[in-house]
Amino acid sequence: MLKMKGVSKIYRTELLETQALRNFSLHVKAGEFIAVMGPSGSGKSTFLNVTGLLDSFNEGTYELDGVDVSRLNDNEMSRIRNEKIGFIFQSFNLIPDLDVADNVDVPLRYRRLPARDRKQRIEWALETVGLSGRRHHLPSQLSGGQQQRVAIARVLAGDPCIILADEPTGNLDSAMSHEIMGLLEEVHERGTTVIMVTHSTECAARANRQLHIFDGRLVDVERVVPMPLN
Amino acid sequence: MLKMKGVSKIYRTELLETQALRNFSLHVKAGEFIAVMGPSGSGKSTFLNVTGLLDSFNEGTYELDGVDVSRLNDNEMSRIRNEKIGFIFQSFNLIPDLDVADNVDVPLRYRRLPARDRKQRIEWALETVGLSGRRHHLPSQLSGGQQQRVAIARVLAGDPCIILADEPTGNLDSAMSHEIMGLLEEVHERGTTVIMVTHSTECAARANRQLHIFDGRLVDVERVVPMPLN
Ligand SMILES: Nc1ncnc2c1ncn2[C@@H]1O[C@H](COP(=O)(O)OP(=O)(O)OP(=O)(O)O)[C@@H](O)[C@H]1O
Ligand SMILES: Nc1ncnc2c1ncn2[C@@H]1O[C@H](COP(=O)(O)OP(=O)(O)OP(=O)(O)O)[C@@H](O)[C@H]1O
Ligand SMILES: [Mg+2]
Numbered sequence A, B: 001m002l003k004m005k006g007v008s009k010i011y012r013t014e015l016l017e018t019q020a021l022r023n024f025s026l027h028v029k030a031g032e033f034i035a036v037m038g039p040s041g042s043g044k045s046t047f048l049n050v051t052g053l054l055d056s057f058n059e060g061t062y063e064l065d066g067v068d069v070s071r072l073n074d075n076e077m078s079r080i081r082n083e084k085i086g087f088i089f090q091s092f093n094l095i096p097d098l099d100v101a102d103n104v105d106v107p108l109r110y111r112r113l114p115a116r117d118r119k120q121r122i123e124w125a126l127e128t129v130g131l132s133g134r135r136h137h138l139p140s141q142l143s144g145g146q147q148q149r150v151a152i153a154r155v156l157a158g159d160p161c162i163i164l165a166d167e168p169t170g171n172l173d174s175a176m177s178h179e180i181m182g183l184l185e186e187v188h189e190r191g192t193t194v195i196m197v198t199h200s201t202e203c204a205a206r207a208n209r210q211l212h213i214f215d216g217r218l219v220d221v222e223r224v225v226p227m228p229l230n
């Protein structure tokens, strides 16, 4: 359902050029649960952003659900993102002036789901992450981990066919991480494709496949050699 | 050097009242390395913000280095913060339109250190966190873990007598977390007091004392009973 071939991504500004992904080739079947690991700065978030159609790439081909992504115009890309992809961002990306319930509601409204359906999904999602008591809080009135859970609830409410999760438990204690991983497994068992970036080997162990990114490349873990900080 | 007695903190808005710290009493000696753990939403960041004079409290007394904090005016609080306290925030708090080197420079300028001294400290701090090659990047051009490392470099460059670190390795892979914990230990060995919030039991194990926060209270870990999500 996801085919990347020779994908490269360079961030260019007047002063800098950073090669974030190099010759990236990957085949993901529908319904897989993939953990993506790698050092800080190695390209994991970039990989998720390109996969989620949030960022462009410079070389190579990317086919999502049989569609050549480079053939899509902005509207079509937007529609695929809203209907098929759910994103849990590394920095949560909550809307500061919307309360918790409205933040969870945003992608549901994009999909024009009926009001009653949206309401039920929000109730259920907030309860599942333990934040029903906070539906009227603003993001600034929440702890780091609570904000992360709102981002997770937002994706659960949408029930998309692909979930792209960037460090979904980075700000959570181990009990809560365990709960969240349980939720992702449940969602996966219903057929959702989950691609999750994580630094935690325990979380990675719950996926059924592990990818390692090193300096913008996909590598086999047996061939990884410890490298200096960069 | 840090004495809290019966400190309580309530966040109040027109709609909500959240008791974030309850009857908090704590004695920290100069030069201790303390790890603070607890579930998401339990009050850890609030505790650090109150300790670091970034937030007020409603009840109780707080004495920092022999000074009753409630007697200080804004200028005096500002000066203590700039000269004595270094903060590594849970969400990094980098200034978006300053590059990496200038972000590290900010607290050094507040202290009016001479230009050559500041330059050397910045060089050393960036090298120590492995980001010398990124000194001209803007925060938006950095990965999550790179932004976290800039926040760490900013504190290292200032060499304050108290470091308050809120989840300093939350976005870092295990190799990098290990490096950062090594840096905090080194700094501690030179006499710095370190109070570090962490979800990682491995990081907590490197401190010489562990505190547990539960629903706004300081508790003894033997008496903690698993509680439902909130
Ligand atoms: N500005 C605010 N206004 C209202 N309530 C707040 C505010 N900031 C925090 N809170 C509430 O205070 C409580 C403690 O928050 P705090 O950020 O200290 O938790 P934490 O232990 O750091 O959590 P985490 O591990 O998720 O970062 C939470 O219930 C949170 O919702
Ligand atoms: N907008 C940008 N402009 C320029 N360079 C960027 C930009 N975003 C990321 N980079 C660079 O691309 C590389 C990969 O970044 P990415 O965010 O994908 O890393 P990551 O693996 O997610 O790291 P982390 O584990 O620290 O979150 C890094 O070297 C980073 O500095
Ligand atoms: Mg990242």
Ligand SMILES: [Mg+2]
Binding pocket: A143, A144, A145, B044, B045, B046, B090, B166
């Ligand atoms: Mg916190």
